[in-house]
Amino acid sequence: MHQQGHTQPSYEQCNKMKYYHVMVQTKDGRSFDGVITDVNHDKMTILVSEDVMVDEDGNAMDDQRQYGYGRRRARRFRRQVLPLAGLATLALFPYLASPYPYYYPYGYGYPYYY
Numbered sequence: 001m002h003q004q005g006h007t008q009p010s011y012e013q014c015n016k017m018k019y020y021h022v023m024v025q026t027k028d029g030r031s032f033d034g035v036i037t038d039v040n041h042d043k044m045t046i047l048v049s050e051d052v053m054v055d056e057d058g059n060a061m062d063d064q065r066q067y068g069y070g071r072r073r074a075r076r077f078r079r080q081v082l083p084l085a086g087l088a089t090l091a092l093f094p095y096l097a098s099p100y101p102y103y104y105p106y107g108y109g110y111p112y113y114y
Contacts (some may be wrong), residue, residue, distance in 0.1 A: 025092055
């Protein structure tokens with residue numbers, strides 16, 4: 001299951017990516033994204049993200065009731081401890097850099113204030 005060109009993540013690599021959003025793949029084939037919060041020489045702690053559907057009060061909902069009405073999507077993070085020996089790959093989560101979306105030709109956001 002070793003991919004050509006990829007090496008197992010080391011303590012130094014995991015420590016460099018601490019507090020960043022990363023993609024992790026384990027040797028048993030699981031893959032997920034999360035934020036590394038702590039790294040020891042034999043294990044790392046990561047906050048794994050999961051999507052949940054919540055109602056108007058913020059309570060988690062199951063998929064069997066109220067389709068469409070009053071549902072919102074939320075993201076929850078759960079703490080998980082992974083052994084460094086069980087990691088297959090580790091990569092930064094890809095974010096695209098985009099320019100600032102607003103351009104104000106005047107000093108303020110409103111052109112009618114001089």
